[in-house]
Amino acid sequence: MYDQIHASKEPNVPANKLNDTTEEPQEVKEHLQDVAVGNIMERIKMAEKKEKQSNGADRARCKWKSETNEKLDEKKEAAMLEPGNQLIPAPLSHIPLKSLLDIETKLVYIDEEEISFEFAEAAVPAGHRSAHRGCATAATSTPSVPRVDKQLRVALQDASARYRQKNYAVAAAQFATALELCSKGAATGKPFDSSPEDISSIASFIETKLVTCYLKLGKPDLALNHSHRSIFLNPAYFRNHLRQAAVFRCLERYSEAARSAMIADYMYWLTGGTEQHISKLIKLYWQAMIEEAITREESFSVMYTPFVTKVKVDKTDKMKETFAKKHPDYVEHIYTDPHGLHILPQTTEWSSPPPQQYLLTLGFRNKHIGKILEKLSSRKLPIFSDRKAPFSPITKEEARRHWETVGKKIVPVMDFIRSTKLTDNFCACSYVIEKLHYASILGRLQRVTEQSQVINQAMAELASIPYLQDISQQDAELLQSLMADAMDTLEGRRSDKERVWNKIEKIGIIEDFLYQVEDSYLKNKRLRAARREKTKMKRLQNTQQH
Structure with a gap:
């Protein structure tokens, strides 16, 4: 760990x-x-x-996916979770x-x-x-x-x-x-x-x-x-x-x-860089930054667990138990990032893909923040807002409240998660959308300088995406739309059309509402079925007594 x-x-x-x-x-x-x-x-x-x-064989060789190891047996998977395994990074060394x-x-x-x-x-x-x-x-x-x-x-x-x-x-x-x-x-x-x-x-x-x-x-x-x-x-x-x-x-x-x-x-x-000493220096720098981020963080703690196959629920529960024993101060809410694909500098060698992958388990002092992060991690596209009315303009007070939660408590955790996650297997532009949502909040609060910095950072990430992973036609179109809207926002150009990331937010809010309605309906359906069964049993008992 x-x-x-x-x-x-x-x-x-x-x-x-x-x-x-x-x-x-x-x-x-x-x-x-x-x-x-x-x-x-x-x-x-x-x-x-x-x-x-290109043909399908080339695509298969180029992509790093955990499915390439699906045929490994269950014993090897279990061994990966055992303490003392050589793939588990050593404790932090300053x-x-x-x-x-x-x-x-x-x-x-x-x-x-x-x-x-x-x-x-x-x-x-x-x-x-x-x-x-x-x-x-x-x-x-x-x-x-x-x-x-x-x-x-x-x-x-x-x-x-x-x-x-x-x-x-x-x-x-x-x-x-x-x-x-x-x-x-x-x-x-x-x-x-x-x-x-x-x-x-x-x-x-x-x-x-x-x-x-x-x-x-x-x-x-x-x-x-x-x-x-x-x-x-x-x-x-x-x-x-x-x-x-x-x-x-x-x-x-x-x-x-x-x-x-x-x-x-x-x-x-x-x-084409081939000088190993340069790559080693960069990896050492990367490792030092992860170390510093973990050491200075007080609101959450982390644990990395190597894996080779899709981890089942019982293994995830085992990881949570291990985490709770090692970090008893961070057990208000514990969850494991469900998407995997985390990598660490100590075990990453780009020339021989795929690199060793890790599951990231996070524990929080604040239960509410932990639940928000887990909810965000399960979405295909990141939506920060907890707004209930997607078609009403956000007020300044709502923006201030979002900034207090998102800017100070959520964004730092999301940044840490991304520090060991080169690509996103849900949406190539997820990290950028996170940043642009945050920029919108800053803009609503008239924090113009900070908003400009965040948008510039998002545009740098957008420019890098085509180099980091293969992108689908849908991702390419989304990337172009995000780039155009980010540029317009940065240069102060107004448009009758809504920014792409705000549209995504609305869709996310509507989806959440529909899921909540569905969950409520299914829950009530189960309760009604249970009540009917209970009533039926009582009638049967009364009949037998008489």
């Missing part, structure tokens, strides 16, 4: 508000975002085309801060003077994982490097020189100027012949430089949106995800840092 170790801790520090003066002009963001959206849509179309051309800083020095703050280093073939479509990796490996060995505009190159060289002189404030200002030049068409030497991938990759390179500048200045709050946009513009480059992880670490958002590190490690393998 991967047990929680509680230690003395300081309260989490919320992200500071972003300073609007550090943001690039609105037209810069709009132009680059339009380019990036075009890139992502093109990747999805290419992925769909490739999927139609990873020193110095080790994390060393990893960041080697992988995050590396001074990449040439943009070619950023080109891990960002334009490779998602499609099948094996085909994707093969294309990415070939592209990495002979990258297609765009010719950077002369004026932009000079600006980048000047900014890089300031960075190497450790004059980070001036460097940040010059990189911001370079980003503005890029948005005005000065990205490549031949703007009319440039591909959208070239422009977005160059812009992503500049965004990452702004991330490192602000981190060096000790201002991770200013680096956050730049880290999201660097991923949105070039999701295939692993360092972009690792830089985002570093920003989250500095903001003490450890669960989100863990997820970013997990994706970074996967992207490194997917795009």
Whole structure:
């Protein structure tokens, strides 16, 4: 079991508000975002085309599903749940801060003077994982490097020189100027012949430089949106995800840092990374973030149990009993995430799929929060709201109440669950929908800066989805709709049409109502049947007595 170790801790520090003066002009963001959206849509179309051309055998080899182990016997399944099994991770061992800083020095703050280093073939479509990796490996060995505009190159060289002189404030200002030049068409030497991938990759390179500048200045709050946009513009480059992880670490958002590190490690393998020491460093960072998230958390505790086949109800009950013995302070509500597919850095090796999978059992101090989380986990699409009237506009008081529950108590748990869950087998966009629901609550409360950050984070996740898993036509359409609505919300564009995630919320509320009516009907039916049977037995007894 991967047990929680509680230690003395300081309260989490919320992200500071972003300073609007550090943001690039609105037209810069709009132009680059339009380019990036075009890139992502093109990747999805290419992925769909490739999927139609491939056969069923290829699909079976590319997907990591627990069904591949269905033929294992019951004895092996039981053995996986026994204490002392070698697949069960050892208790948490503290990873020193110095080790994390060393990893960041080697992988995050590396001074990449040439943009070619950023080109891990960002334009490779998602499609099948094996085909994707093969294309990415070939592209990495002979990258297609765009010719950077002369004026932009000079600006980048000047900014890089300031960075190497450790004059980070001036460097940040010059990189911001370079980003503005890029948005005005000065990205490549031949703007009319440039591909959208070239422009977005160059812009992503500049965004990452702004991330490192602000981190060096000790201002991770200013680096956050730049880290999201660097991923949105070039999701295939692993360092972009690792830089985002570093920003989250500095903001003490450890669960989100863990997820970013997990994706970074996967992207490194997917795009042809072969140096084992780099992957080991990323996994160590991922492990450290999980450790920190668990250690600092007081409202819930966790336990990971390895499994090879579909676990039956009696095995789930056994896991709950084991959890209760190990974590007696967290037994108000205990449940096991029913969807599995959790992975841990200690036992994950992307080159030999499928990786070892774990069931995650969570225990809570607060019974109400635990029940909400279990209910969310059982849904195909996440719906946070407890609204009873789906067609009435949400009031500010309702939004404030939702934020108190969702923002402070639910979202942190959901973020932790996602820190060891690369993909979702229900809906590829589940994590994004969670974030966009939360952004809507923040918007209703007029917490504009926080709303903007959450939407940027959701868009970075959307851009990454085609690389993380094969997506169906339905998922692709949902992804496009979410991307379009998120972009409109971020840019303040109003529409007569309702946002996609709000429509999903309404459908979820209506479904809940129908399920409640059905449950109530079936319950009353059973009660009526029991009463009739009881009455019948009484009549029979009376008849026999007379």
